[in-house]
Amino acid sequence: MPTTARIVQFHRLGGPEVLQVETLPIPEPGKDEVRLRIKAFALNRAEALFRQGHYLIQPQFPSRLGYEAAGMVEAVGPGVDESLIGKVFNTVPNFSFSRYGVYGEVAMVPVTSLGAYPDKLTPEEGASIWMQYLTAYGALVHLGHVANGDFVLLPAASSSTAIAAMEVVNAEGGKAIGITRSAKKKAELLSLGYDHVIVSNDEDVVKRVADITDGNGARIIYDPVLGSGMEILARAAAYKGIYFAYGLLDLRPTPFPVWPTMSKALTLRGWAFPELFRDAEALQKAKDYIFKHLSDGILKPKIARVFALDQIVEAHRFMDSNDQIGKIIVRVE
Numbered sequence: 001m002p003t004t005a006r007i008v009q010f011h012r013l014g015g016p017e018v019l020q021v022e023t024l025p026i027p028e029p030g031k032d033e034v035r036l037r038i039k040a041f042a043l044n045r046a047e048a049l050f051r052q053g054h055y056l057i058q059p060q061f062p063s064r065l066g067y068e069a070a071g072m073v074e075a076v077g078p079g080v081d082e083s084l085i086g087k088v089f090n091t092v093p094n095f096s097f098s099r100y101g102v103y104g105e106v107a108m109v110p111v112t113s114l115g116a117y118p119d120k121l122t123p124e125e126g127a128s129i130w131m132q133y134l135t136a137y138g139a140l141v142h143l144g145h146v147a148n149g150d151f152v153l154l155p156a157a158s159s160s161t162a163i164a165a166m167e168v169v170n171a172e173g174g175k176a177i178g179i180t181r182s183a184k185k186k187a188e189l190l191s192l193g194y195d196h197v198i199v200s201n202d203e204d205v206v207k208r209v210a211d212i213t214d215g216n217g218a219r220i221i222y223d224p225v226l227g228s229g230m231e232i233l234a235r236a237a238a239y240k241g242i243y244f245a246y247g248l249l250d251l252r253p254t255p256f257p258v259w260p261t262m263s264k265a266l267t268l269r270g271w272a273f274p275e276l277f278r279d280a281e282a283l284q285k286a287k288d289y290i291f292k293h294l295s296d297g298i299l300k301p302k303i304a305r306v307f308a309l310d311q312i313v314e315a316h317r318f319m320d321s322n323d324q325i326g327k328i329i330v331r332v333e
Contacts, residue, residue, distance in 0.1 A: 007236035008103035009062045013053040017287035029077035036071035036107050039123035041327040043319050051052040064101025067093035070126035076180050078109045080192040089114040090126045118295045128301035128327040132164035133290045139244040140168050144220045148173030153218035155179045155225050160327040167299050226254040242267040302326030
């Protein structure tokens with residue numbers, strides 16, 4: 001067995017260039033932990049915010065990062081069933097960046113974070129599941145009760161979470177309206193399954209939503225951006241609609257949309273998928289729903305591009321560019 005592994009760390013806040021692939025001693029798992037030999041890991045916007053110092057928690061240097069990976073258990077700590085060794089899992093992101101991170105050849109994670117994915121999926125697809133689908137399921141199904149005929153507005157339509165939400169909306173019989181700034185993405189987004197795609201740089205979002213919905217507006221808005229665009233999206237909502245805020249891609253101030261909220265009797269709801277971890281029954285329903293629909297092919301992770309571990313800086317630059325459609329993956333050879 002090797003005694004060292006390549007692990008991604010960073011020692012200061014900043015852009016992608018702060019990320020370094022370092023050769024470090026392989027640690028032994030502690031109580032209720034396992035060590036995974038990583039096959040692939042996925043990139044998420046939360047990780048870009050974390051390295052920039054804009055996330056919910058601040059890094060303690062040197063810091064690791066990364067929520068989602070697929071790999072094989074190669075060691076277990078005290079209190080963990082040894083029969084897990086040699087089995088393949090992915091990671092459910094129920095842990096904190098302040099303690100764990102999965103960017104690298106090996107990763108230590110809590111045993112409670114081990115998740116299953118259908119055998120027909122590749123490790124790259126297996127690493128692309130829980131963040132996007134738990135986030136989408138929790139807002140749209142568990143809380144929003146999306147149903148046949150509902151119009152759902154999905155800003156940042158090319159993001160992996162919006163694409164996952166589009167698939168969930170389609171599975172429940174709703175109508176997914178994607179919003180993207182770039183006209184060059186429109187054709188591919190429609191081919192993925194969006195019912196409508198609005199190019200916000202070229203079109204009046206409120207008018208287009210009104211035209212699409214026969215003047216009724218979107219019952220659900222699922223927004224990871226916020227910023228000044230919140231006012232526009234709120235104006236595009238249906239009467240007694242629900243507005244889910246689940247991200248902060250626009251770091252500028254977000255003015256509260258007073259008049260649309262009052263005139264439309266909107267419900268504004270902050271949402272983050274860890275809320276599901278506080279409700280064991282709801283979490284199990286979410287996992288069962290996602291696994292079943294992955295097995296049936298109704299949900300299928302969209303991979304934008306695959307990088308090698310030594311290309312981690314390039315991978316993060318690609319994420320920062322916003323050119324991707326779907327999930328960015330790093331394959332660990």
